[in-house]
Amino acid sequence: MEERNSFTKEELAIAKSVDLTAVAASLGYTVKRVGNYHTVKEMDSVRIYNRRSWFRWSREYDRGENGGSQIDFLRVFAGMEVKEAVFWLLDFAGYQRSADWKPSPVVVEKKEVERKPFVLPPPAPDNRYLYRYLMDERKLSKEVIDYFVSNGLIYEERSHHNIVFRGNDKNGVTRFASMRGVFDRDGKGFKCDVAGNDKNFGVNVWNEESTELEVFEGAIDLMSYADIYSDYHSNKLALGMLSDAPLETFLKEHPQIQSIKFCLDNDEPGRKATDMLMEKYYGLGYDVEDCPPPKAYKDYNKWLKEARKAMVLTGRAKEMAR
Numbered sequence: 001m002e003e004r005n006s007f008t009k010e011e012l013a014i015a016k017s018v019d020l021t022a023v024a025a026s027l028g029y030t031v032k033r034v035g036n037y038h039t040v041k042e043m044d045s046v047r048i049y050n051r052r053s054w055f056r057w058s059r060e061y062d063r064g065e066n067g068g069s070q071i072d073f074l075r076v077f078a079g080m081e082v083k084e085a086v087f088w089l090l091d092f093a094g095y096q097r098s099a100d101w102k103p104s105p106v107v108v109e110k111k112e113v114e115r116k117p118f119v120l121p122p123p124a125p126d127n128r129y130l131y132r133y134l135m136d137e138r139k140l141s142k143e144v145i146d147y148f149v150s151n152g153l154i155y156e157e158r159s160h161h162n163i164v165f166r167g168n169d170k171n172g173v174t175r176f177a178s179m180r181g182v183f184d185r186d187g188k189g190f191k192c193d194v195a196g197n198d199k200n201f202g203v204n205v206w207n208e209e210s211t212e213l214e215v216f217e218g219a220i221d222l223m224s225y226a227d228i229y230s231d232y233h234s235n236k237l238a239l240g241m242l243s244d245a246p247l248e249t250f251l252k253e254h255p256q257i258q259s260i261k262f263c264l265d266n267d268e269p270g271r272k273a274t275d276m277l278m279e280k281y282y283g284l285g286y287d288v289e290d291c292p293p294p295k296a297y298k299d300y301n302k303w304l305k306e307a308r309k310a311m312v313l314t315g316r317a318k319e320m321a322r
Contacts, residue, residue: 007086015089019051020070023092027078035242036269118196120177121157121164129161130154133182138220138301139308144227153203154219156182162190165219165238167201167246170253175201178240180220193240202246203238210234211258214291215247215277216300217265224300225263228307242273244280259287265299266292 007015021031021038030041031048038048048054055067068076074085127149134140148154152172157164157179167176175198181190193199203219205226213235216222222238225231235257237250242264251257260281264270270292278288297303 011090012086014093015071015086016052016069018070018089018093020048020054020073021051023070023073023089024048024077026092029077032245033243116196118175118177118194118198120166120174120194121159121162121179123164124156124158124161127156129182130156130163133163134220134223137182138224139305140220140223141227144223147226147232148223151205153205160190164194165203167197167203167238167240169201169249170206176203176240176246178203178219199240199243200245200249202240202250204246204250205232205236206250206254207233207235208254208256211256212261213237213250213254213257213259214261214263215239216263217242217270218299218301221263221265221300224304228300228304242269244277247277247281257286259289261289261291263291263293263300266295267298270299 024038024040025031029043031038032041036049038051040046040048043056046054046056053067053069054073070089071082071085074080074088075082078085078088080088130149131142131145134145135142145154152168153166155164155166156162160181161183162179162181165178165180166174168174177194177197179190179192179194183190203222205222210233214222214225214237216225216236216238218240219238222236226236235250235254237246239246247260262274262277264274264277274290274292278290282288293300293303297306
């Protein structure tokens with residue numbers, strides 16, 4: 001190896017400018033994007049932020065082993081010394097150095113993915129808490145709730161009465177499921193994914209006769225859209241996140257789709273995701289359209305709730321005027 005005791009500021013800046021997702025991929029890891037960060041399939045506790053730094057959400061590892069720069073990533077996951085890691089990154093970036101240096105072969109022992117079995121929670125005898133929450137708190141109509149229950153897309157689980165949202169594939173097999181608590185009036189609501197699910201799928205409604213697809217962040221926004229527009233015809237998909245893995249799967253399963261309406265939230269993450277997704281899928285040949293709720297509302301359910309409230313107030317005003 002080239003004998004060097006230190007590096008110039010320029011060399012260190014170049015080493016720390018290398019795309020960390022590309023570094024991970026070059027080591028044989030499967031990189032995937034999740035919202036505003038990246039992770040690797042083989043170690044889903046690892047988070048890569050801004051393609052420049054990483055952190056491992058685990059208490060198992062000591063300080064210095066759970067995050068840092070590209071140099072630390074190579075040190076921890078490729079067993080390199082700091083100096084060797086810097087040389088490796090410079091070489092990876094195509095930096096021209098005066099002396100010859102050949103990187104040592106990198107042997108990465110990847111951990112197997114520990115996949116838990118995917119088992120849906122047992123259903124409750126009825127859906128009374130599900131209906132009460134969605135109608136009273138989310139202001140969804142009974143008609144829309146009936147539609148999603150009858151089509152096997154939502155149900156109430158037995159233990160805690162959480163609502164289970166099911167993401168089915170084209171054959172009706174449930175591949176993804178998430179749960180939403182119904183007792184959250186005074187605090188932040190309970191949410192979680194069912195263990196072992198496949199995040200390449202999302203809650204969806206499909207119709208092979210329709211070439212249009214509406215895409216949402218969450219299932220309740222999807223249901224709210226159907227309620228607002230009385231739309232039971234077009235294809236609809238809830239990503240459950242801002243990653244488009246479920247969208248890629250849906251388009252593969254339903255090749256008749258020609259146009260995509262992105263109905264994501266009006267907050268900053270939703271707007272940024274919309275811009276990226278529209279650019280990507282326009283480039284893939286789809287007609288794309290940005291269809292958020294009106295600017296006064298963060299998402300479609302907020303819009304629905306305010307519309308229901310206005311209708312109630314209008315009805316009361318008419319009664320008082322009689």
